[in-house]
Amino acid sequence: MKEAVTIDAKGIFYRELNAKLRKAVSNGTQKIELRNVYGQRYIGTDLDKPVEIEIFGTPGNDLGAFMDNPRIIVHGNAQDGCGNTMNNGEIIIHGHAGDILGLSARGGKIFVREDVGYRAGIHMKEYQDKKPMVVVGGTAQDFLGEYMAGGVLILLGLNLKEGERHKANFIGTGMHGGAIYIRGDIEEFQLGKEVGVAELDENDHSVLKKLIGEFASHFDYNAEEILKHKFIKLFPLYLRPYGRLYAY
């Protein structure tokens, strides 16, 4: 059993790379460093132990898909489908992430330092103690939190210039659970029809304090500075957005 191993991923197909990861984890390795990652997919899938994987380079699509427990730190950008249907664990990205970040995730945490693509947080859902949480430092493209059924999605807009609005339109379209917190400017027309805007209450502040505290410690920010700014909370207007559509 080795505490820590380094794997050079250069020129290795994802199937072989993931087989190496599986083997290392089943041997009880606690920490894996992946060097020279060039777009290999599915890193972290089918690993069910709380191993820490540090990635240097650019992991491919579906990073941490169906993942259960590992902690992944990316020194670079992540592609599409990061955290797809993730069950548990943590993904920390020192850069951008592509589309459908956290699709259908039902647990775990994802922190992205910069921006995310389209449909981030789509159809995340929560059940009892399982609650996915996503914090994005920059801004997002359209359909942020689409179909969202649970969990917490925080958009910080730290890289927006003075007076610059967030990029996303149709935020929370079809949302029917969970909460979206947005810091930075946003206009009413950018919101989906199924969300309402609320002031933050005490519980919201404690959620933000905890998650933004973690975000700040990952990326070396001052949490208090971030929290000073005004946040809005988006919540689903209906538990059953499409319940009145039908005739029997």
Added chain:
Amino acid sequence: MKTYLPPKFIVERDDSRCIRCEVCVNQCTFDVHSYDAEDDELRSCEENCVGCHRCVVFCPTEALTIRRNPLDYRENYNWRPEVIEDIIKQSETGGVLLTGMGNDKSYRIYWDHLVLNASQVTNPSIDPLREPMELTTYLGRKPDRVEFDSHGLKTELPPQVKLEVPVMFSAMSYGAVSLNVHESMARAATEMGTLWNTGEGGLHPKLYKYGDNTIVQVASGRFGVHPEYLDIAKVVEIKIGQGAKPGIGGHLPGEKVSAEVSSTRMIPKGTDALSPAPQHDIYSIEDLAQLVYALKEATNYTKPIAVKIAAVHNSAAIASGMVRAGADIIVLDGLRGSTGAAPKIIRDNVGIPIELALASLDDRLRQEGIRNQASVVIAGGIRNSGDVAKAIALGADAIYIGTAALIALGCTTCQQCHTGKCAWGICTTDPWLTKRVNPDIGARRLSNLLRGWSLELKDILGGMGINALESLRGNRLHLRGMGLTDTELEILGVRMAGS
């Protein structure tokens, strides 16, 4: 608003037989029957009757008859009673008409225009009662060629799943149907050596022990999909579409999301379970490949990955892409495929008949030389072992049954699945109703059905002089068509009876 809808059924009660036991009152979930103690009389509220015949079967004195209300409007082929009633319903509600089950329209059923062959004189038929007959089927990707060495098979085979009988229970989610229905299917599949499918609502932990006979589904809602769910399954099926509602997502209404259903779907109780129309990580064949391989990675290449689509105009070409995307099993669900709830207009108008879709899919994969790379499973309105034999001769490896299985459990096809009030306790999550399906009896009824079909399939094969189902598979010379046009015969790849 006063409804203009007339009652669909007439309840006739023979008062000389009625013993006032009130079984009908207790059995009816649509509040048709009521007992008036003052007059000692049973009354009927006929406008509520859906024609499920639960009361008729359970009336101990056979005092009840349910008849269709003739609704003798002035005869009009265009404006039939159903058309009129649909317009009335929508004018009173302004909503999308919802329905259950499968397409009930008079589109041609090609099975009824295909006949099977038998041996006479020139080759002997086989008596399955005295000679071994094999229905064994292996689902999964087959290699292009196999190599042997002194130790036996040298080629490494992709994962294969063995079926003793080529009939499996189709995807019906827990939430749409009850846990007792799931348990009945799981136990029957285990007993008969076949598979059942969880549908997209997750799997109750109580049924994990039947994992070796379980197909788990991964659909757009990803309900109840977690590592353990994928691990215990024999096959993982990606659901892209279903025959009853191609291109449409699903809404399990909040009323059906009980505490138990919520624990399996892993969503809060009482919220709508929305399955989006597309899978948002799949917008192309390349994206499908990505999910197929994500699931292969998640299960370490130990089980076949199936992909299910609805039979639509270009499903043969799509299926070719699916095989190339890594799907080990292609599932094709036809025009008559059923559902727990779908917009009626979609159910009745979208998709193509499974017989034609299957024939063109099998042709296409053969022409491209990739038929061996995936097994083909079909679904959608398969009624008996004759349909099964014809489907196999057209090129299917195995068949899914949904409605036929539910009929075995009591379903009378009243098409009220979407109401959650199923009087037979099948398509409901109401704990008072779900008790009506006893899994001990349910499993026995389903096993019996498969046993009967197996015996019949062996008879059919024996009559053809074939002793293994494998020899019938894709062998369209054993089929002839009747009452079909040249184009239909050409697409089906069969010759006219007599030729």
